[in-house]
Structures are given as C-alpha cells and as structure tokens.
Amino acid sequence: MDGSSPRRRLTADDWTGAALQAIAEGGLDAAAVEPLAKRLGATKGSFYWHFSNRRALLDRTMETWEKVHTDAVIAATSAAPAAPERLAELLEIVFGSIGEPLELALLAAVDDPSVGAAVARVTERRVDHVAGLYRAAGLDEAAARSSAVAAVALYLGHAQLAAAAPSTLPEGAAWTAHLTRLGELLAPRP
Amino acid sequence: MDGSSPRRRLTADDWTGAALQAIAEGGLDAAAVEPLAKRLGATKGSFYWHFSNRRALLDRTMETWEKVHTDAVIAATSAAPAAPERLAELLEIVFGSIGEPLELALLAAVDDPSVGAAVARVTERRVDHVAGLYRAAGLDEAAARSSAVAAVALYLGHAQLAAAAPSTLPEGAAWTAHLTRLGELLAPRP
DNA sequence: ACCTGAACACCGTTCAAGT
DNA sequence: ACCTGAACACCGTTCAAGT
Numbered sequence: 193m194d195g196s197s198p199r200r201r202l203t204a205d206d207w208t209g210a211a212l213q214a215i216a217e218g219g220l221d222a223a224a225v226e227p228l229a230k231r232l233g234a235t236k237g238s239f240y241w242h243f244s245n246r247r248a249l250l251d252r253t254m255e256t257w258e259k260v261h262t263d264a265v266i267a268a269t270s271a272a273p274a275a276p277e278r279l280a281e282l283l284e285i286v287f288g289s290i291g292e293p294l295e296l297a298l299l300a301a302v303d304d305p306s307v308g309a310a311v312a313r314v315t316e317r318r319v320d321h322v323a324g325l326y327r328a329a330g331l332d333e334a335a336a337r338s339s340a341v342a343a344v345a346l347y348l349g350h351a352q353l354a355a356a357a358p359s360t361l362p363e364g365a366a367w368t369a370h371l372t373r374l375g376e377l378l379a380p381r382p
Numbered sequence: 383m384d385g386s387s388p389r390r391r392l393t394a395d396d397w398t399g400a401a402l403q404a405i406a407e408g409g410l411d412a413a414a415v416e417p418l419a420k421r422l423g424a425t426k427g428s429f430y431w432h433f434s435n436r437r438a439l440l441d442r443t444m445e446t447w448e449k450v451h452t453d454a455v456i457a458a459t460s461a462a463p464a465a466p467e468r469l470a471e472l473l474e475i476v477f478g479s480i481g482e483p484l485e486l487a488l489l490a491a492v493d494d495p496s497v498g499a500a501v502a503r504v505t506e507r508r509v510d511h512v513a514g515l516y517r518a519a520g521l522d523e524a525a526a527r528s529s530a531v532a533a534v535a536l537y538l539g540h541a542q543l544a545a546a547a548p549s550t551l552p553e554g555a556a557w558t559a560h561l562t563r564l565g566e567l568l569a570p571r572p
Numbered sequence: 573a574c575c576t577g578a579a580c581a582c583c584g585t586t587c588a589a590g591t
Numbered sequence: 592a593c594c595t596g597a598a599c600a601c602c603g604t605t606c607a608a609g610t
Contacts, residue, residue, distance in 0.1 A: 301493050303409050341543065349536055392574085435603075
C-alpha cells in the first residue's frame, strides 16, 4: 500500500500523466484543470503551483508524448540496416499502430496549438525517417521526399478515416496488405 | 441601407452563417454563443429562442455546410460521363480544394461530435463517388472500393499535413501532379 | 413571435492564508 | 515547498418579463 491511492504531495508528472490518460479516454477537453484535480484528489490551487496555466500543462504533456512515442517508433524501425525490403516492414509497423485511442484523440485535436505543434513535429520526423528509407532504397533526394510525404499522408488520412468514419474502411489483413503494397507503389520506379 | 447592418430580428440562418464565418476565422471554439451574439448585436437569450443549445447550432451549421459543399464537389465531378480520363480530372479538383480555411478548421475539429459526424458523412460520400469512378475505369467492386478509400485517405492526410505541418509539404505544380499521378497508381492494374 | 436582463453552474485563474 | 479556500471572469443555459 504505497504507490496506488491518494498520495499527499503531487509532482508535475502526476498531472501530465493524468492528462494523457484523460485525453485518451475523453479527448482533449477532458484534460481540464478541475476534473484532473478531482481525479488526483487535489484542488485547482495545487495545479497552479506546478503549472502557470492549462496551456503549460498541455505543452508539457505533449512533450512527454513526443519523446515516448516518436522515439519508440523510430527506434523500432531503424534498428536493422535500411534496405528496400525494410520499406514494407516499416510501413506495416506504422500502419499497424493505427487506432490507438491516444493517437486518435491527438489527431482529432490538432486544432489546439499545443497538440497541433507536437503532431507537426512528430510528423516531420516521420517524414524524414521514411524519406531516409526511400533514399536507401535507391531514390534520389527529391523523389524520396515526395514519396515519403505521400506515404505519411496516406497514413494520417487512414488514421482519420479510422477515427471519423470507421464504417468506410475495408476490413482485415487484405486491406492492410493493400496499404503496405501502396507504400511501395508510392515510390515512382519500375 | 437595408441588408447590411444590425437588423432587429434574426433568423436561425443568421446564427449558422455567423457560426461558419467564426469557425473559418478562429476554429470551432470561436463559434461560441456569447461571441456570436456580440457579432450579431443580440443577447444570448435571443440565441436560445432559435436553438435549444449550442450543440443544436453546431448540428444545423454542419448540415448547411454538408449540403453546400459536398453537393457542389459531387456536381462538379459528375457532370461529364465517368471514364478513366476523368479520374485524373476529379483528383485534381479534389486535391486542388485543399487549404480552404473552413475545411481545414473542420478537419482539425473532428473531435467535436457534430463536426466529426458531418465530416464522416461527407467522407463516405466522397469515397462512394470515387469508387464509382474507379469502377467506371474497369475495376471490380472490391478493388474500386479499396482504391477509393486509399485515394480519400491520401487526400485527407494531405489536408492534415497542409494544416498541421505545412513546411513538410513539397511545393508547386510538380507536387500536385505527383499527387494526381498517385491517385491513378492507387488502382492496382497495369 | 422574438428578445432582454438577471440569475446560476462550470471551469480557468489568482491569491492570501495555512502546513 | 506545497497546498487549501475563497474570489472573480467567462461562457452555457434558464426563465420571467418585456415588446
């Protein structure tokens, strides 16, 4: 009986952790100071000791997400040497992560400045990374970048369809395979 | 001096019109009852005569957008007979509309139930329409649908990149042409 | 029929006061 | 150093009262 219930003193990480959980469960709006305080068994006044305002909380929360999530994805896809065969593998990993509640909630909330900026940074890193793979597969700089942007756009659009209009999506492994094949098609070479 | 400034009595359409304008300018949050009332020179009480609550306003606003926007796009792309050559033309029209402030604001606000539902319905219609074009181009039902979903996903993702990380996008007509070419590549046929 | 004005709830923010 | 409690502003919502 120690790490579970109402501790007396809180850290900033307690607030960002609660925020991430709230966002995954109820969208960005759920990360409101008063509800979070209730969830943590504290008062709003306590919050304002750790953060200057709600915006600061969201910024710090997105920083955390950025580090944990992006680094994980990039690490997972850059462990082995870059090669044409790795392309399909990477895209499978990327397209396979579609549907995580937190990521869907964040994509749906790019309206918000903190979320929008973080998603933009993460997206840029993804594009860079995928462009590197296309380069390693033999494309020149410009073609690699165009193909990478198209691949990431396809991924983002698919995630949005999954979130906003799931009934439109074809189902099953055949569709995933189709998407993966598309990722390779995006590169304009015979 | 009649149709311009502070009329005495307002209609529901005045409120939805003001809402659309506010959303395009400042995002969904800008469509708040009090600011809209100020913009229209009325009180919040007046709003609640025309609508039961803010949600009802957003629903009706999205209905308006749905009719005006989608019908326009579909009409513009279904006037001529469906044919393989029309595919590139349609995709050019669709990809060309990327960047309209209102559409970007709505895509960024799919978080909201009213906006999310409307965007979902519009997206489904777009998929149906594009699938019809792929069928007319010779694909069978399943392949046409997969290709249509992929094309729309590519469109949505591109719009999201334009909104959230514009600096990532390659520039100019060459890139638009690349996208258009991709739309055709999405259909798996030699 | 359409609108005003005052009221209340909820959440963001501040701050004096407590431990 | 960290937190409570009361206060105030802003926006959503209600409603009695006006025209």
